Amino acid sequence: MILKGNERGNGRELANHLMKGRENEHIELHDLRGFAADDLHGAMQESEAIAKGTRCKNYLFSLSLNPPQNESVRAEVFEAAIGRIEGELGLEGQPRAIVFHEKEGRRHAHAVWSRIDGEEMKAINLPHYKRALNGIARELYREHGWEMPKGFKDRGARDPRGFTLEEWQQARRTRQDPKALKEMFRSCWDSSDNRQAFESALKERGYILARGDRRGYVAVDWRGEVYSLSRATGAKTKAMQARLGDPGKLKSTDQAKAYIGERMTPKLKVWAKEAEALAEKQNLAAKFQRDQMVQRHRHLRAQLRQQQEQRWLAEERRRAERTPKGIRGLWGWVTGKNRKIRQENEADMARAQQRDRNEKHEIIQRQLSERRTLQRQITAAKEKQQRSIEALNRDVARAMELRRVPDRNPQPQPERRAERERPRHRGIEPN
Numbered sequence: 001m002i003l004k005g006n007e008r009g010n011g012r013e014l015a016n017h018l019m020k021g022r023e024n025e026h027i028e029l030h031d032l033r034g035f036a037a038d039d040l041h042g043a044m045q046e047s048e049a050i051a052k053g054t055r056c057k058n059y060l061f062s063l064s065l066n067p068p069q070n071e072s073v074r075a076e077v078f079e080a081a082i083g084r085i086e087g088e089l090g091l092e093g094q095p096r097a098i099v100f101h102e103k104e105g106r107r108h109a110h111a112v113w114s115r116i117d118g119e120e121m122k123a124i125n126l127p128h129y130k131r132a133l134n135g136i137a138r139e140l141y142r143e144h145g146w147e148m149p150k151g152f153k154d155r156g157a158r159d160p161r162g163f164t165l166e167e168w169q170q171a172r173r174t175r176q177d178p179k180a181l182k183e184m185f186r187s188c189w190d191s192s193d194n195r196q197a198f199e200s201a202l203k204e205r206g207y208i209l210a211r212g213d214r215r216g217y218v219a220v221d222w223r224g225e226v227y228s229l230s231r232a233t234g235a236k237t238k239a240m241q242a243r244l245g246d247p248g249k250l251k252s253t254d255q256a257k258a259y260i261g262e263r264m265t266p267k268l269k270v271w272a273k274e275a276e277a278l279a280e281k282q283n284l285a286a287k288f289q290r291d292q293m294v295q296r297h298r299h300l301r302a303q304l305r306q307q308q309e310q311r312w313l314a315e316e317r318r319r320a321e322r323t324p325k326g327i328r329g330l331w332g333w334v335t336g337k338n339r340k341i342r343q344e345n346e347a348d349m350a351r352a353q354q355r356d357r358n359e360k361h362e363i364i365q366r367q368l369s370e371r372r373t374l375q376r377q378i379t380a381a382k383e384k385q386q387r388s389i390e391a392l393n394r395d396v397a398r399a400m401e402l403r404r405v406p407d408r409n410p411q412p413q414p415e416r417r418a419e420r421e422r423p424r425h426r427g428i429e430p431n
Contacts (some may be wrong), residue, residue, distance in 0.1 A: 001073075001081060001140040002066040002149070003133040007058040007115065007126065009051075011044030014062060018099045018110055025294045025371075026102035026301070030075065030109070034095030043097055047114040056123035059115050061091065063133075066108045068146045070372070072365050075100075075357065078109045081140060086113065088132050090124055105372035107364070174225055175280055177386045184390070185219070185232035195244040206393030210256035211247040220256040222264060222272065222396045263400040272396050279388035286378040293374060297367045304363055308356045315352055319345045 008014065019027055019040055035043040044060075051059035065081060067073040078098070086092055095114040100107065115123045141148045171178035184205060192198035199209045207219040207227070217229040217240055230237060241247075251259065264272075322341050 001068075001137055001144075001146070003063065003081075003085070003137045004066075005061060005063040005129060005133055008060050008062055009048075009057050011048050011060055011112075012041065014060065014112065015041045015044045018101075018112075024101045024103050025290075026100070026298065028100040029097070030100050031079075031096070031098040033097075034093070034114070035097070040097055040099065043095070044112075047095065047116070050114065050116050050118060050121075051123075053121050054116060054123060056116060059123060061089070061113045061115055061126060061129075063111045063113075064108060065111070066106075069106050071144075071146060073107065074361055077144070081136070082109070082111045085111075085133065085136060088136060089126050089129055091115075091126075094124070102364075102368070102371075104378075105368055105375045107368060174221070174223060174389070175276065175385070176389050177382060180386050180390075181227075182232055185227070185229065186234060189229075189233040189235060193243070198244065203397060204394065205390070206397040208256045208260065209244075209250060211250040211252050213253065217244055217247055217250070218253060220253060220260065221393065222260055222400070224257050224260070226253055260400070264396075268396075268399055271399075272392065275392050275395070276389070279385050279392060283378070283381045283385050286374075286381040289374060290378060293371065297371070300363060300367070301360075304359060308359070312352065312356070315348070319348060 019029075029040055032038065032040070032043055035046055037043045037046055047059060051057075063082075063085065065078055067077075078100075082096075082098060086094070086096070091113045094117075097112045099110045099112075101110065102108075115126070117124055138148070140146075171181050174181075188198060188201035188205070192201055195209075202209050202219055207221050209229075210218050210220050210226075212218040212226070212228070216237075219227045219229055219232070221227070229235075230240060233240075322345065323338060
């Protein structure tokens with residue numbers, strides 16, 4: 001289970017992010033502990049109000065728990081991991097929230113603690129928490145028999161195509177896959193040994209090499225998006241300087257955008273946007289299927305939740321009826337019969353709670369399996385869309401050089417081509 005945590009403030013922004021329905025297909029506020037509020041936004045407001053009595057700005061500790069994608073992980077496993085983490089970090093008893101997210105057939109959890117000790121009114125120190133989280137993560141992989149990621153076994157084996165939230169958002173704006181985008185930049189870097197070769201490789205793919213605001217190296221695409229090449233290629237600053245030379249000799253970001261704007265004629269802009277929209281349509285059918293599946297799954301979960309609530313109320317009434325009232329109740333208290341009934345009721349409640357959890361887990365796992373099957377189709381559609389966008393970037397690069405829209409049907413029709421290639425002689429019509 002991959003564990004990523006950080007100290008932070010701005011609880012309102014965190015609550016908005018965790019409860020955002022657009023990015024996640026299913027959201028469940030699983031647990032709230034130590035708050036007067038019964039919703040996450042109210043809980044974060046409480047944490048912020050208490051933190052104002054201290055000097056602490058990062059008054060929250062936020063944690064994400066990501067198990068292997070295809071593993072069936074029960075809620076109890078997440079709860080146990082969260083309990084172990086708060087024990088290791090000294091957060092036992094602190095106000096805490098747990099939120100479950102599901103997206104693209106993956107189920108993961110978020111936990112948020114208030115770091116402010118309400119009695120002493122000071123923040124709980126969390127020294128070396130990243131080291132502690134990595135240690136617990138490795139233990140969880142071994143205990144559950146999950147396949148450990150290569151990056152855990154060898155730091156050098158980490159996927160170089162990993163991306164930040166900012167890079168993901170940028171790729172999303174351009175309708176591209178962030179991993180494929182990084183792989184393209186790395187390919188350009190690895191296949192070049194000087195600035196001219198690197199600049200040519202980027203230009204061929206629709207990107208202009210330029211100087212960033214902090215004198216770093218960036219690439220600018222025809223949309224005006226700016227990409228940090230040190231992050232995209234994974235190359236160190238010294239290595240980039242040795243190969244690319246003084247960044248001061250390059251166009252600035254504004255100059256690169258002006259160059260692109262000069263060459264992107266209105267007609268070319270319209271053509272590029274139409275081609276981009278056409279590539280986007282390749283993924284619409286899969287998106288429609290996903291939306292329909294998500295709505296159906298939400299409806300089934302709501303039905304189960306309603307059925308369980310109604311059944312629980314009926315069972316509560318039956319348990320209450322077991323306890324005698326009046327004189328019989330007083331006699332039962334004297335003889336100890338009431339205590340026995342209470343123990344039976346508690347055991348019955350525990351069995352009912354576990355039954356409800358099992359039912360919920362089963363429906364979630366069935367739906368996750370169905371969603372993963374659809375995700376494979378969506379992935380194939382996205383790969384096709386990515387190839388179309390990459391081809392579009394190349395076409396736009398050529399079009400900017402030619403300053404005209406490329407021919408939509410550059411190849412003549414087979415029949416007309418054969419007719420033109422048929423031999424003709426002066427004064428003699430072909431048969």
